[in-house]
Amino acid sequence: MESELFTLGEGETPLVRSRRIGPSVGLEHLYFKLETVNPTGSYKDRFAAAAMTEMLSQGKRRVVTCSSGNAGSALAAYSAAAGMECQVAVFIGAPENKLKQMLAYGAQVWRIEGFGADPEISRATFKCLKQIGNSADAALQVSSYQFNPVGMAGVEQIGHELVRQTADLGRSIDHVVCCAGGGGLLLAVYRGLQAALAGNEEAEFPAIHCVQPAGNNTIAGPLREGSSQARACESTTAVGGLQVASVLDGHEVIRVCRETGGNGYLVPDEYTFEVQARLAREEGIFCEPAAAVSLAGVLRAVAQGEIASEETVVCLITGSGFKDQSAIDRMLSDTVCPVISLAEFQHQNS
Numbered sequence: 001m002e003s004e005l006f007t008l009g010e011g012e013t014p015l016v017r018s019r020r021i022g023p024s025v026g027l028e029h030l031y032f033k034l035e036t037v038n039p040t041g042s043y044k045d046r047f048a049a050a051a052m053t054e055m056l057s058q059g060k061r062r063v064v065t066c067s068s069g070n071a072g073s074a075l076a077a078y079s080a081a082a083g084m085e086c087q088v089a090v091f092i093g094a095p096e097n098k099l100k101q102m103l104a105y106g107a108q109v110w111r112i113e114g115f116g117a118d119p120e121i122s123r124a125t126f127k128c129l130k131q132i133g134n135s136a137d138a139a140l141q142v143s144s145y146q147f148n149p150v151g152m153a154g155v156e157q158i159g160h161e162l163v164r165q166t167a168d169l170g171r172s173i174d175h176v177v178c179c180a181g182g183g184g185l186l187l188a189v190y191r192g193l194q195a196a197l198a199g200n201e202e203a204e205f206p207a208i209h210c211v212q213p214a215g216n217n218t219i220a221g222p223l224r225e226g227s228s229q230a231r232a233c234e235s236t237t238a239v240g241g242l243q244v245a246s247v248l249d250g251h252e253v254i255r256v257c258r259e260t261g262g263n264g265y266l267v268p269d270e271y272t273f274e275v276q277a278r279l280a281r282e283e284g285i286f287c288e289p290a291a292a293v294s295l296a297g298v299l300r301a302v303a304q305g306e307i308a309s310e311e312t313v314v315c316l317i318t319g320s321g322f323k324d325q326s327a328i329d330r331m332l333s334d335t336v337c338p339v340i341s342l343a344e345f346q347h348q349n350s
Helices: 044-058 070-082 096-104 119-133 149-155 157-168 184-197 220-225 250-260 269-283 289-303 325-331 342-348
Strands: 015-017 030-034 062-067 085-090 108-111 138-141 175-179 207-213 264-267 313-317
Touching: 015 157, 030 157, 044 062, 044 070, 044 138, 044 149, 062 070, 062 119, 070 085, 070 096, 085 096, 085 119, 096 108, 096 325, 119 138, 149 157, 149 184, 157 184, 157 313, 175 184, 175 289, 184 207, 184 250, 207 220, 207 250, 207 289, 220 250, 220 264, 264 269, 264 289, 269 289, 269 325, 289 313
Parallel strands: 030 313, 062 085, 062 138, 085 108, 175 207, 175 313, 207 264
Antiparallel strands: 015 030
């Protein structure tokens, strides 16, 4: 008998049509999948729900994980709800607000210098985490198929939802565009789509595209260059959540992107920050920079003639903008909100 899903209400997130950005570049059918509305503000809640369900069925009481932010926040929240301990090794450069979110849920957080940026330090840290997670009462939870296919199966529900939601709109999906750090999200969406479309001989499988910051080129560059292998790098990007210097699910991501006719896109950090601001001001979608990477890739693909104007494009918006204070400060660096007197207020509005 299958265990009942341990849930905080994650999933079934909205799919909304772009009102301004898409039409501005000739895309009338650009849609945003808003994972920002999950309980802790990112798609990683889907992973945490599936991972926690398995742990409870096995009698485990302690979560051990590593995170650039969102996975740690999600696992900390679900651990709190389940009455479990949660220990998180955090990638260096993880946004402060994400650390505070983990701590608010009662997690023990370790900040490890060089972790996530330096491949050798990252490998050594993973080795140590595996040892800690091998304790009888514990489980290592890393949001990657390489480490936890059961947890990642929870993320596959995104693919199922996309098929249902676009069918309700009377459309099929031509392109899915997804940001990548280790690549697990993209692979999960592919597998979810594959399962949802199985047996539908008339359905055409969408092209799945991988977008990364130029400073974390482990997958997108090799994909575009024609390589079959992802490669480790020294991560220099300032985009929190995508600072994954190691190859996790990258080889498999390259395979599925190429199989579906997708490609790789590299976007500079500054361009990503511009797109993040556009999403807030033109679409009313306040997302973290990692989520804006996906749309930056869409805009690059359109500019390069690799997505046609009549096609249906789904862009994954992976996490909330409230998770990254430095990104908020950057976006509002030229904005002031002064305190004024009632008389000044009345004068300005007379």
